[in-house]
Amino acid sequence: MRAVQYLDGTFTLADAPELPALGPKQLRIEVAACGICGSDLTVSKDPCRFVQVVEGANYPLAQFDAQRPIVLGHEFAGIVAEAGAEVSDFAVGDRVTGLGIVTDTSTGIPKIIGYSNEYHGAFGEYIVVDSSWARHVPEGLSLEHAALAEPLHVGELHMQRSGLTSADSALVIGCGTIGLGAIIAAKARGTQTIIASEPSPKRRELALKMGADHVVDPNEQDPIELYNSLVAEGKTGDGILIAYECSGRAGIINKLLHELPYDSRIQVLAAPFADETIIPVVGQLRRIAINFGHGPTERGYEIVLQRLADGEIDADAIITGRVGLDGVADAFTALRNPDEHVKILVLPRGKADS
Template sequence: MRAAALLNGVITATDVPEPPELGPDQVLVAVHSCGICGSDLSLWKDAQTFVDVSIAGQNTLSVFDPTRPVVPGHEFAGTVVGVGTDVEGFGLGDRVAGIGVATDVETGEMTIIGYSNKYPGAFAERVVVDSGFLRLLPSGLSFDAAALAEPLHVGESHVQQSGFRSGEAALVVGAGPIGLGVVIALAQRGCESLVVVEPSPTRRRIAAGFGATTVAAPMAGGPVAAVPGDTGGSSLVVYECSGRQGALDELIRTLPIGSRIQVVASPFTPEVFVPVIAQWRQIVVNFGSGPVEDPYGVTLGRLARGEIDTTELITGRVSIEEVGSAFESLLDPEEHFKIVVHPQGGPGE
């Protein structure tokens, strides 16, 4: 089958083997739409560091051999073209999307498709995924829009984990697709003071359209300088979505005493901060711990009900042959917000 494969920092459209045989609880999906994720860009820039950090963090879901080809892509939507013997709730022809997890039938180990030499990701014509991570698409929801559920649900998940409460002020640092997911989740909760700090004018405009009450470019004094002084003494919840080196230390040193930081995006390199400063200033830092209640389903429902206008979010659509050039173009945040790959070549309807 055709796929866009990564090897030695180069993405090439090529022929790759079909996915492994289906396990009893797995589904074969013909991919119609797959978004290019920021983590795909991290993988492309430095696959070895990506794997080294995964190993150090004991994240076996994204460990593979970077000296061999890998097909990225996990923000997928498509049509069921094969079902395992024990699969319930899905049949041939069903329109689906979900979280791209596959359990290796031979080893029993789980992997994220796109970060595996064995289980190709969704920049390929077909993928194998565990049925437990799939959802049927609501009627009328396009494949392209459904593919946005995966990145946007990350924001919903982190807002749930942060314990955001009505009346609190929120500061979102970075307004890429993940940061926008946070903005959407906060706006849906009626956040009345929702501040976004983002260097890209285009992304600031999009964030304002999705409910940010204040948008600003980075400025002297750190992101907190953009927070209005009339928040009424409300506690401040900060969502670090930039992944910028040094961002965490800057926030710890400058936020109001008692603020909470939800780390949504993180660099793959060491981060230096002084723990006692955070302790003295009573700063709570959460790297993604806490209960969640179906953030993917919540996000998919919002998309299906039209509560998330996707017209400005998908700024490019490419074939497998064009994936390499699409990665290059995503280095400029003013050129694109989200590019969707169409492995079957047709529209993502």
């Protein structure tokens, strides 16, 4: 199987070891498209720190040996090449997408594909996933567009968990794919005031396209000051401000604790892997809640997949680049400059079915 292996800071296109034998409730999928995720960028910057953090968190889904090769990529869409003996709702040839989670048949422990030395990610020709996490791609939706459902649904899930109502206001910090997903989800809830804060002009433009009411370059205008001015002018709802931290930049949470209006909330969608310093009593004094992802959700992935199928999301605007397996290394380099790209898709076969 041809795949792009990552080890010691280098991406190498090689013949990777075969995937483990298919379990009875699993699918082998021929990959058509896979997005490069922010977590993939984090691993490529410092895999040892990534492993240290996930092991310290006792999070087995993303634990791997950083001294051995891995094949990254979990935002997939493709075609079923083989179905396990107990799979009844998928057949060979079906177009599928979903969450890249697979139960290791040797240990019974679930893993995220790509963050495993054995279960390769989708920067290769084939993956194995549990069928329970797979979804049929709706008729008329391209596989490229279907691959966007995974990152965009993170915004939907966190919007549900934050308890946002139409009376509240949303401040989205960072307008990569996850931030754009948060904007889409906030707009769908009828939120009247959505402020997007993003230094990249390209991403600010996309934030407006996805439904933001106001966009600011934080290097030139303070988004919280903008919100306060809108409140003073009576241009917001009667609810609270919820800040959706989607940038993962160091220091943002501490800044928000000190500067958000009293009784605001912080919903953390992206966070740095480095140590952070906050003063907890500031949150108490200002009555600010921080939510790292707790709360009920319902059909977040399916909701976003249907929005894509219905044409409610301009998927082509979000996809800013496409590469084959031989272009993965250059794509990672390009994504470190957010002025040029939002989402780059890896197409292992050189193209994806429409």
